[in-house]
Amino acid sequence: MCHVCVINNVKSSMLSRRDFFRKSAAAGIAATAAGAVSARPALATATGKVVDLTHTFDGDFPTFDGKPGILYTENVNFDQSGYQIWELTIFEHSGTHIDAPLHFSKDGTSVAELDPQNLICPLCIIDIKAKAAEDPNAMVEPEDIEAFVSANGEIPEGACVAMNSGWQDKIGEAGYRNDADGNFTFPGFSKAATDSLMEMGVASIGVDTLSLDPGNSADFAVHTSWLPSGRFGIENLANLDALPATGATLFVGAPKHRDGTGGPARIMAMV
Amino acid sequence: MCHVCVINNVKSSMLSRRDFFRKSAAAGIAATAAGAVSARPALATATGKVVDLTHTFDGDFPTFDGKPGILYTENVNFDQSGYQIWELTIFEHSGTHIDAPLHFSKDGTSVAELDPQNLICPLCIIDIKAKAAEDPNAMVEPEDIEAFVSANGEIPEGACVAMNSGWQDKIGEAGYRNDADGNFTFPGFSKAATDSLMEMGVASIGVDTLSLDPGNSADFAVHTSWLPSGRFGIENLANLDALPATGATLFVGAPKHRDGTGGPARIMAMV
Helix, strand or coil: CCHHHHHHHHHHCCCCHHHHHHHHHHHHHHHHHCCCCCCCCCCCCCCCCEEECCCCECCCCCCCCCCCCEEEEEEECHHHHCCCEEEEEEECCCCCEEECHHHCCCCCCCHHHCCHHHCEEEEEEEECHHHHHHCCCCEECHHHHHHHHHHHCCCCCCCEEEEECCHHHHCCCHHHCECCCCCECCCEECHHHHHHHHHCCCCEEEECCCCCCCCCCCCCCCHHHHCCCCCEEEECCCCHHHCCCCCEEEEEECCCECCCCEEECEEEEEC | CCHHHHHHHHHHCCCCHHHHHHHHHHHHHHHHHCCCCCCCCCCCCCCCCEEECECCECCCCCCCCCCCCEEEEEEECHHHHCCCEEEEEEECCCCCEEECHHHCCCCCCCHHHCCHHHCEEEEEEEECHHHHHHCCCCEECHHHHHHHHHHHCCCCCCCEEEEECCHHHHCCCHHHCECCCCCECCCEECHHHHHHHHHCCCCEEEECCCCCCCCCCCCCCCHHHHHHHCCEEEECECCHHHCCCCCEEEEEECCCECCCCEEECEEEEEC
């Protein structure tokens, strides 16, 4: 068949993405029924909505140490060359980003070595907005996990468990990071909670704040236990309010630079 | 119920990820049957295997301009502080990375502004390994698209179409970038091919080489037409041999720094 004929045929009979995925979904169910699902299934049928959980990142985005997390230097100029490239200076733990085990363990797993099978996983969201509104250093505690399980069922092995403290509404305000006296002030996980999640086989945790530990933490108890265990974390998540407590599939677009302790990442979810 | 009871109950009755996704898949099919699928479905049932299409990236990874694409400077030292952070200098178009429209259009869409609905999409892989073995500047041509469609069916709207030229086997060799005389030498897309893909509603293209255009291109015809049209590209893809020609779902973990012309990305697929 000639080129033009084929192209016209393609255009006239083009499958929509809906048709494509509907057919794939049916094929997937057939595979499930036949017991052909692999040992580490990681994605289910999705209705197709992508929710971006990543903040746009620039030198004004709040950071833990208060310094700009990214700096831009012109590398190639458009007017001179017809294209353009930035040279970026990036401090790894800036923006919506990953904490790899290597961040808090001298010889731990780097961000490039994370098991890809854990980078696409079920997402469970624990909402502590009510208590965070009362206590800006509120923590996800074991009783919040109990309540979540009672309401939503068990947390799947390999899942990511994210805290929704409502803190993303403070982006652009000093209160995202500090109280009126300049003390670190934001919600996080308690070590008792992350110890429980470890026992459940959870692979990663995420927060909508600057740190896995709450702002008033004196010992970084979650960082110093969760990360050295070989698990990873995600900080500065966005848009968790757009997702259900359970049922979404998380995509962790972790960077893959060798020996990285973490880095700005693209985090998305499917619902 | 007490905390310990709940945790033990969770542990004893924990759903495997397989069970979780099997249930979700069934729910998804029900939604499809009820016509509840959204206008932009983007994921189908998956058997659960994640294939990482991203090369590990360091200063030795080949770049178009031959200079290191990433440099590391110690920001926080583990022995001094109990944790560690790198300061990274990254040239945007290095490693497995995105070309956003802004790379080749002065006021085009930045990498942070790409529509997230196009970052999770069907992946179609056109294999030109045989002709690339004969001609190291071989191109995906319209007839390769015709042959792909004849063998695999129509290319879904919104898909990513990737070239598999077998070039990843040359990583670590001078031949990934140059011929014996030092000329740029690697396969890519022809503009006639990408013009056809544009008409089909394809949203992105990917290559397992340093550039969307072949090494001997004199005019960067694909870069200067595809990117300014508002579409994006992915360069230096890995592991395409591990995927079927069609049926995989691509996850494009594009970075999200403001005004970015592109950048190192985490690319994965589900099969």
